[in-house]
Amino acid sequence: MKTVIDAHNISKTFNPETIPIHAVRDVHLHLERGEFTALVGPSGSGKTTLLNMLGGLDKPDKGNILINGVDITSLTPNALIDFRLKNIGFVFQSFNLIPVFTARENVELIMQLQHRSKSEIEERVRTLFQEIGLEDKMDTRPAQLSGGQQQRVAVARALASKPQFILADEPTANLDSKSATKLLDIMAKLNEEENITFIFSTHDPRVIKRARRVITLVDGQVHSDTGPIDTSSDHFNTIEKE
Amino acid sequence: MWLLKLSWKNMWRNRNRTAITMTAVFFSVILSILTNSLQEGVFDNLIKNVVSFYSGYIQIHKTGYWDEQILDNTFENSQELQDQILQLENIDAVTPRLESFALASSDTLTKGCMVIGILPGKEDAITQLKNKVTEGNYLSDGDLGIMMGEGLARRLKLELKDSVVLIGQGYHGAMAVGKYPITGILSFGQPEMNDQSLYMTLANAQVLYSAENRLTSYVIGLENTNDLDPTAENIRSSLGDGYETMTWEEMMPEVVQHIRTDKGSMVIIQLVLYMLIAFGIFGTLLMMMVERKYEMGMLVAIGMKKFKLMQVMMLxxxxxVLSGCILGILASIPIVVYLYKYPIRFKGQLAEVYEEFGFEAIFPTSTNPEIFLNQGILVLILGLILSLYPIVKIARINPVNAMKK
Structure with missing residues (x-):
């Protein structure tokens, strides 16, 4: 298996000079291609901070992160933006589609940034909309789509650049049960059939249930790193309560 | 292309706000063009009245004449000299004049006036004097009559076909006395000219002042009035020290000073206008940045370089700004053209006040395309300067902080 993410001993402290908050402490993480991983833990456990660091949005105070062998902690800000564009797909909790663009234009945007050819963009967009099951909504603006449909477009956008992996921050948090299930089905299918690596930060038991690996963070540290877990178990409930 | 598309679509994201900003720019551009155009129009009219219709753009005198305007400082008329001037670049026409003061008298009234001896045909070619005749006829060569400004005629209570007696001092202290029938009444835009000027043929004036074949000036008509200074310099170097060559700006520094002062005060009005435009645009940019901070953070997060984002905001x-500006320019054209054709005229006491200061109480606009173009460019530069604000903000954007709700 090919290593996609290799994080060594990373730590992040906010307000180090006033009231220090140790968001992430000495985390080691190793993710292989094709993993379907959930980062779980109570609020304030450091999931989003860890995800931001893995996505190159934030720099750790200590340690380094290798993505496909490239140490992203040593890249310049501009090089980091370029790296994110080519290697990392993002799915955000509140979809974050550009409201003035249609669904198609939102997905095309990433490929335009990559200077892909027109024909390549058209073909890729068609394929992606087929995969998310929204071929008939390509020319619809985000405001006219349901939350679930918007999040599926966001997944298509994240996939458009053919990234090494996709980081999803609470992707189902704003979705109803049916939309969340549909979204998870699509992501699971992409993972299984196209071997796309997904890492979610989530509280949602529906997501955790589908994950093949669950990393639990408590107080910025890896509490456990297991295979699929039973979300109705005492162990899970204890972590959630904490 | 997609950058343009994104910028264009973003512009219409909040239609009301964009419409308000565009309207602010629209009205400011119209106001700015109108004030500029009126100012230029009034100055053009002033220059036309004073320069084109009287002094000409350049005059040549005997050296020292301008400082001491007496008939002893005249020079001899010479066809050779006129030909020499006409051969120079940008010279369209030359006409000789003999000008001096005299007391003009009717039955019981006397008033000082400026007697101007001219060659009627050549004078009209340069100053279009014929167009100023409101009663009677324009002078012809060999005419024994005179034309006078309507103000002078009114003050002397004289009418067409009446006679006027002129008394003055001629060349080398000779007596200058003559009686002349009034064959034409002139109306000038400039009140001073109306109240003082009296025209007769050059030959008549030379007889009146006992100044045979002598002149006070050659008035020069130019092909291109914009090349005033180089042409004057050219004449100076061609004629040598015996003659003084003066542009209208040198002859009438008070007019130049007035234009400068007035333009200075207009700069303040324009500054206020531009500040209004600037605040309008800046308010929009400020709101836009606050509203879209999250989205900008997201765009940088997914891989849009900050430079590209800056381009989007700048566009x-x-x-x-451009839309408001272009619409403002388009809307101002018919207004400016209308006011050019049908200028604002002050009447009554207000008109008298203007005339007391020597100005015609008329406010035409100028249709000089530069006025429209300059306003467009100025507002555009203003927009560019203000768009530095979002650019600086984007340069400092941190996607993680920007996406915090």
Whole structure:
């Protein structure tokens, strides 16, 4: 298996000079291609901070992160933006589609940034909309789509650049049960059939249930790193309560 | 292309706000063009009245004449000299004049006036004097009559076909006395000219002042009035020290000073206008940045370089400002053209106040395309300067902080 993410001993402290908050402490993480991983833990456990660091949005105070062998902690800000564009797909909790663009234009945007050819963009967009099951909504603006449909477009956008992996921050948090299930089905299918690596930060038991690996963070540290877990178990409930 | 598309679509994201900003720019551009155009129009009219219809753009005198305007400082008329001047670049026409003062008298009234001896045909070619005749006829060569400004005629209570007696001092202290029938009444835009000027043929004036074949000036007509200074310099170097060559600006520094002062005060009005435009645009940019901070953070997060994002914001500002600007320019054209054809005229006491200061109480606009173009460019530059604000903000954007709700 090919290593996609290799994080060594990373730590992040906010307000180090006033009231220090140790968001992430000495985390080691190793993710292989094709993993379907959930980062779980109570609020304030450091999931989003860890995800931001893995996505190159934030720099750790200590340690380094290798993505496909490239140490992203040593890249310049501009090089980091370029790296994110080519290697990392993002799915955000509140979809974050550009409201003035249609669904198609939102997905095309990433490929335009990559200077892909027109024909390549058209073909890729068609394929992606087929995969998310929204071929008939390509020319619809985000405001006219349901939350679930918007999040599926966001997944298509994240996939458009053919990234090494996709980081999803609470992707189902704003979705109803049916939309969340549909979204998870699509992501699971992409993972299984196209071997796309997904890492979610989530509280949602529906997501955790589908994950093949669950990393639990408590107080910025890896509490456990297991295979699929039973979300109705005492162990899970204890972590959630904490 | 997609950058343009994104900017254009973003511009219409909040239609009301964009419309308000565009309207602010629209009205400011109209106001700015109108004030500029009126100012230029009034100055053009002033220059036309004073320069084109009387002094000409350049005059040649005997050296020292301008400082001491007496008939002893005249020079001899010479066809050779006229030909020499006509051969120079940018010279369209030359006409000789003999000018001096005299007391003009009717039955019981006397008033000082400026007697101007001219060659009627050549004078008209340069100053279009014929167009100023409101009663009677324009002078012809060999005419024994005179034409006078309507103000002078009114003050002397004289009418067409009446006679006027002129008394003055001639060349080398000779007596200058003559009686002349009034064959034409002239109306000038400039009140001073109306109240003082009296025209007769050059030959008549030379007889009146006992100044045979002598002149006070050659008035020069130019092909291109914009090349005033180089042409004057050219004449100076061609004629040598015996003659003084003066531009209208040198002859009438008070007019130049007035224009400068007035333009200075207009700069303040324009500054206020531009500040209004600037605040309008800046308010929009400020709100836009607050509203879209999250989205900008997201765009940088997914891989849009900050430079590209800056371009988008800059284009958005430009589109908004340019649209308002172009619409403002288009809307101002018919207003300016209308006011050019049908200028504002002050009447009654207000008109008298203007005339007391020597100005015609008329406010035409100028249709000089530069006025429209300059306003467009100025507002555009303003937009560009203001769009530095979002650019600085984007340069400092941190996607993680920007996406915090």
């Amino acid at each position: 958005e500002s430009l589109f908004t």
